[in-house]
Amino acid sequence: MPDHPDPRQCAELADRIRQWGRELGFAELRIGPARVPEADRRHLDAWLERGSHGDMQWMADRAALRHDPDALVPGVQRIISVRMDYFPPRTRRPAAQLADPEGAYVSRYALGRDYHKLLRKRLTELGRRIEAEAPHGYRAFTDSAPVLEKALAQQAGLGWIGKHTNLLARGTGSWFFLGELFTDLPLPLDPGPAEDHCGSCRACLDVCPTQAFRGPHDLDARRCISYLTIELKGSIPEDLRPLIGNRIYGCDDCQLVCPWNRFAEVAAEPDFIARHGLDSASLVELFGWDEASFLEHTTGMAIRRIGHEQWLRNLAVALGNGPATDAAREALAARAEHPSPLVREHVAWARTRLDERAAGRLAEPPAIPVKALTRAPVDPAARPAGTPASKDGTAGEPKDPTTGS
Known part of the structure; x- marks a missing residue:
């Protein structure tokens, strides 16, 4: 393939990139534009002006780079956004651990290997595979640089930013990590952005x-x-x-x-x-x-x-x-x-x-509402026989999440 592939070659390369993404363990891969929507830039600025970032001064210091991917990686044309599911198998149910006043609760994402190292390594390998077919400039990121990951992922069609500010995807939920590969190749864009499906749920x-x-x-x-x-x-x-x-x-x-x-x-x-x-x-x-x-x-x-x-x-x-x-x-x-x-x-x-x-001057700790905290993934090994996995989010999927059970 020449140094500057034509549109047909770019389309063929994009198909191979998706295949490589699956081989590297990414649950989904989407190709989006190298720009942050104006609404997301304004949202970040207003959030910083309110001081909502607390002591995370690095958020404010590098805001200009978050606004403009080209300022971070000059010449970038496309951003390949990926997600990798992380909810660990064979663990104690989160609600049960939260309800145990003598137990320690650690966020599920942090129970295993540091995701920064794993995702960056896989993204770099993806960049190398692309390089072998079409020489390009690229950089891999995952929650370790001034990148508005969720805004870029939403724009690429990976999902929508929920009311809790995490990215959500139909048929998947939110238990996943995000990563990006910035590239200067003019790859065809995937449809996006994703539609918001939070409805009236709060x-x-x-x-x-x-x-x-x-x-x-x-x-x-x-x-x-x-x-x-x-x-x-x-x-x-x-x-x-x-x-x-x-x-x-x-x-x-x-x-x-x-x-x-x-x-x-x-x-x-x-x-x-x-x-x-x-x-x-x-x-x-x-x-x-x-x-x-x-x-x-x-x-x-x-x-x-x-x-x-x-x-x-x-x-x-x-x-x-x-x-x-x-x-x-x-x-x-x-x-x-x-x-x-x-x-x-x-x-x-x-x-x-x-x-x-x-001494009885302080009440016992309040009980955690275990029944409310039941939206964790089900380990396939623990799923009752004959119970289908809802991978595509179609069977029984609520039009308004507040109607779901």
Whole structure:
């Protein structure tokens, strides 16, 4: 194929790119334009002006690059957007872990291998395969650069941005990672953008433990548990600590209640299998990890990037939200003189909470509405015989998600 393929050759190449995408484990691949819609640029600017990004100053510092893919990768003509399903198989049901006040809840995406490394490696391989047929300039990204991934994916037709600000796809839900390959090849565009199918549903907005949503598509990161437990480096605001419950790394509630996730299935990628029993571990067990144990158990995982200090901070808050068991109180007492002021502060708060709870001055933690959090994928191994998988989202798919059961 020549250096500059003609339209027919580009169309043939696009078909091969889709085939390569399937071979590399991407559940779907779409080719979109290398521009961010004006509405998405305005939305980002308004969000930043409200301070909704909290301490994530890098969001504001690199906003201009998010606005313009060509400023990030000069000469880019197309953006190949991909998704890879990540919900880990053979894990304890999320609702059951959330309902266990002595259990630690880790967001499902973080239970296995760090997705950044896996997706970037696969996308780079896709770029190389294209290079072998049609020399081109390309760069691979996945949640690690100033790229408005969800806006670009929506424009390419991968799905629509739900009211919870996650990307949703018919027949798939939202349990997937996104990645992009920027290329200077003039490949034919896929139909897009995707239509919004959230209807009148507001389950995700109402279930949020910290009420982080100002309204549809408007998330205040400063109240979001994922931000508080991962991105925030300092003290967690005291008024929000009781609302975090036992969530020690991220939060999935807005996805767990989404009716569209009834169609999701577990990941086929073995790298996303939960490691070290983190899907069902106890708070006391994880709080007992010293720094060496933390680093050993989180090698190659996204969790590792928060560091041992934040790990203990998060666990202290969760222990303070749980029952005043002897094990919890002893574990906190053992960290009372920790060298980190951040850890000591949160341990002291948790110990006070448990003392008050033991004395009857503080109510027991509220029960998690397990029945409401039932939209997690079903492991094929656990699906009853004769029950069809809803891969294409057609059988029983609600016209308005609020009517789904």
